[in-house]
Structure formats: C-alpha cells, structure tokens
Amino acid sequence: MDWYDLSVSLHLERIYFGNTIRQYLIALLILVGFLVFLKYFKKKLFKGLEKWAAHTKSDLDDEIIQIVEKIPTLLYFFASLFFALQVIQVHALITKIVNIALVILLVYWAAKVASQMIEYGLYHLAKSRGENVSRKKNTTYLALSLIARIVLWSTGFLLILANLGVNISALIASLGIGGIAVALAVQNVLGDMFSSFTIYLDKPFEIGDYIIVGNHEGTVKKVGLKSTRVIALQGEEIVISNNELTSTRIQNFKRMKTRRISFDFGVTYSTKAKKLEKIPTIVETIMSKIDMAQFDRTHFFEFGTSSLNFRVVYYVQSSVFQDYMDTQQTINLEIVKAFEKEGIEIAFPTQTVYVKKD
Numbered sequence: 357m358d359w360y361d362l363s364v365s366l367h368l369e370r371i372y373f374g375n376t377i378r379q380y381l382i383a384l385l386i387l388v389g390f391l392v393f394l395k396y397f398k399k400k401l402f403k404g405l406e407k408w409a410a411h412t413k414s415d416l417d418d419e420i421i422q423i424v425e426k427i428p429t430l431l432y433f434f435a436s437l438f439f440a441l442q443v444i445q446v447h448a449l450i451t452k453i454v455n456i457a458l459v460i461l462l463v464y465w466a467a468k469v470a471s472q473m474i475e476y477g478l479y480h481l482a483k484s485r486g487e488n489v490s491r492k493k494n495t496t497y498l499a500l501s502l503i504a505r506i507v508l509w510s511t512g513f514l515l516i517l518a519n520l521g522v523n524i525s526a527l528i529a530s531l532g533i534g535g536i537a538v539a540l541a542v543q544n545v546l547g548d549m550f551s552s553f554t555i556y557l558d559k560p561f562e563i564g565d566y567i568i569v570g571n572h573e574g575t576v577k578k579v580g581l582k583s584t585r586v587i588a589l590q591g592e593e594i595v596i597s598n599n600e601l602t603s604t605r606i607q608n609f610k611r612m613k614t615r616r617i618s619f620d621f622g623v624t625y626s627t628k629a630k631k632l633e634k635i636p637t638i639v640e641t642i643m644s645k646i647d648m649a650q651f652d653r654t655h656f657f658e659f660g661t662s663s664l665n666f667r668v669v670y671y672v673q674s675s676v677f678q679d680y681m682d683t684q685q686t687i688n689l690e691i692v693k694a695f696e697k698e699g700i701e702i703a704f705p706t707q708t709v710y711v712k713k714d
Contacts, residue, residue: 383440390436431465434458463512474504551598552581560601565610566677569596573607614650615672615680621691622663622703631700632656632664638698639668642690648673648683663703 434457441451556579561567565576567586574588584601586594623635636654643651650671658665670687672680695702 379444383444386443387436387440390439391432394432394435428461428465431461434461459515463515467508467512470508471505551602552579554602555579555584555598560606561608561610565608567609568607569601570604572596610675612675615675616669617672617680617684618667618669620665620667622660622665624701624703625664627664627700631698634698635666635700638694639691642687642694643670646683646686648679649687662705
C-alpha cells in the first residue's frame with residue numbers, strides 16, 4: 357500500500373458525529389442508489405402498463421396507470437433516506453422525523469389508492485346496473501364513496517397518531533361514546549341513509565319503475581339519501597322516506613312480464629240458454645285474434661240482481677299499462693260488436709216491479 361492509499365484510508369476512517377466518512381459515503385450511495393432504482397422501476401413499470409393497456413378493452417389498466425403515475429416523489433426520497441440511515445448513527449429525533457414522514461406518505465398514498473379503487477368499483481357497479489353513471493349526479497354512489505373515504509382517511513389518521521406515540525385506545529373510546537350520542541340524536545336520518553344503501557344494493561325498484569307503496573303509487577323519479585320521490589298518475593310528486601320503503605310491502609309493476617286481467621259483464625235475463633252457451637266461445641274467438649291477449653277462461657258464474665253475469669280471465673303479454681288499456685278497449689269493442697250481431701243484449705241496472713191486483 358503506498359502513502360496515497362494509506363492517506364485516503366485514514367481520512368475515510370475519521371469520525372464525525374459518531375460516524376466515519378466511509379459510513380457517510382455508504383449512506384449517500386444507498387440514498388442515491390435507491391432514488392435512481394425507484395425512479396427507474398417506476399419508469400419501467402409505467403411503460404409495461406402502457407403496453408398492457410394498449411391490448412385490453414377494460415379501463416382498469418388506466419386506473420392502475422394513474423395510480424403508478426401519481427406516486428409522490430417525496431415518498432421515493434424518504435424511503436431512500438430511511439434505508440440510508442440504517443448504516444449510520446444519527447440523533448434519535450432525526451430518525452423519528454424520517455420514520456414519521458415515511459409513514460405519513462405511505463398512509464397518504466395507500467389511502468388515495470384504496471379510495472380510487474373503491475370509487476372505480478362503485479362506478480362500475482352502478483354502470484352494470486344500468487343506472488345514471490355520472491359520478492356527480494348519482495346520489496347513492498356519492499354517499500357510498502364519501503363514507504368509504506371517511507373510513508379510509510380516519511383509519512390512516514389513527515395509524516399516523518399511533519406512530520407519533522399517541523394512545524389511540526382512549527381516543528377511540530371517546531369517539532365511540534360521542535358516536536353513540538350523535539347516532540341517538542340523528543337516528544331517523546341515519547335510518548333513512550342506511551335504507552338508501554339497502555335500496556341501492558338490493559334493488560327492489562329502480563328509477564322509472566311503477567310502484568305501489570301503501571296508499572301511494574306512481575313512477576320512481578329519484579332515490580336520494582333520505583327519501584325517494586315518486587310521480588303519481590295525477591302528476592304530483594310524492595316524497596316517501598327510505599326507511600318506510602324498506603319496512604313495508606312494495607308492488608313493482610315494472611318487473612312483471614305479463615299482466616293477469618279479470619273482468620265481468622252481464623247480459624239480460626231475457627237472453628235464451630242457447631245464446632248463453634255461445635258467449636264463452638264468442639269471447640275466446642275474439643281473444644284469439646288479439647296478439648297481445650292470451651285467453652284463459654270465460655264462465656257464466658252468477659245470477660245477478662239485474663243480469664246474468666260472466667267472468668273473463670286473460671293475460672296481457674306486456675307490463676306496460678298503456679298496452680293493457682289498449683287491449684282491454686279492443687276486447688270491449690269486439691264484444692259489443694259480436695253481441696249486436698248475435699242479438700245478445702248487454703244488461704244495465706234495472707228493477708222490475710210486479711203489482712198484484714186483488
């Protein structure tokens with residue numbers, strides 16, 4: 357070993373603030389090395405994801421690319437600094453600051469990633485159900501997204517406090533007591549909110565469905581966090597609380613594929629038996645010519661106070677109310693025409709008074 361090498365070696369072994377120059381150089385090398393490696397890894401990963409995204413139709417890869425692209429540079433720096441400090445001795449305060457900064461950055465980035473992925477999942481859930489997929493207009497979607505973000509950021513905040521040495525057990529206990537008090541104060545509002553999530557997930561009805569709830573009926577216009585708005589046939593808007601909707605029976609006419617119809621008509625008592633026998637066949641013939649009507653049965657079922665009554669049962673092959681009304685109208689007109697042709701008189705309320713003379 358010559359004098360130059362010996363001199364350099366002696367200088368590298370000099371100690372400053374508890375560490376040799378050699379240790380400082382190794383720490384600096386680790387810091388720079390990790391920074392370069394992490395940047396290179398991000399660049400290669402980003403390029404690989406872009407190539408993958410070019411061959412897929414899903415937009416999940418776009419979300420992942422955005423996540424990778426938004427990794428903060430400070431996270432790289434403090435991660436590299438953390439590993440660099442492992443080979444040198446520094447003041448405990450410096451180590452603690454670096455550790456806390458790294459934890460904060462990791463929690464922040466992890467919470468953002470989780471929030472973004474949850475929003476992506478909720479967005480596509482709403483889209484798959486054929487709902488309004490606008491992220492700014494779907495009230496239930498916004499509420500679920502907000503709750504998810506609150507839970508994520510609250511958990512992240514507690515993790516940060518735990519790393520700062522704060523006793524979070526007492527904090528959680530106090531928050532729990534406060535939460536119970538708040539829940540009791542706004543239990544009706546919370547009940548409606550959770551009911552809106554039930555409606556969103558269970559789907560007893562959707563916007564545009566015609567429903568009957570108790571004494572109210574109409575077309576669903578909007579499902580909000582606290583209430584659902586229904587447009588009645590008369591045109592007025594009915595506001596029903598979500599809690600009421602999930603705790604009562606709902607008739608959803610949009611879901612039915614066919615509509616069962618039963619109606620009665622009567623003929624006069626003067627109608628002969630042979631013509632009475634013809635009536636079921638006449639009605640069945642009329643039904644067979646109407647595409648949307650599926651005939652079931654016709655029976656002479658009752659001797660009424662002023663008429664001989666028949667009951668007709670059939671199915672309309674549509675859930676649309678207008679189709680039912682058009683079909684029923686056609687049937688009624690055809691029955692009137694057929695009875696006129698056969699000389700069968702449709703009854704109307706009458707009263708016959710017999711007077712006996714002494």
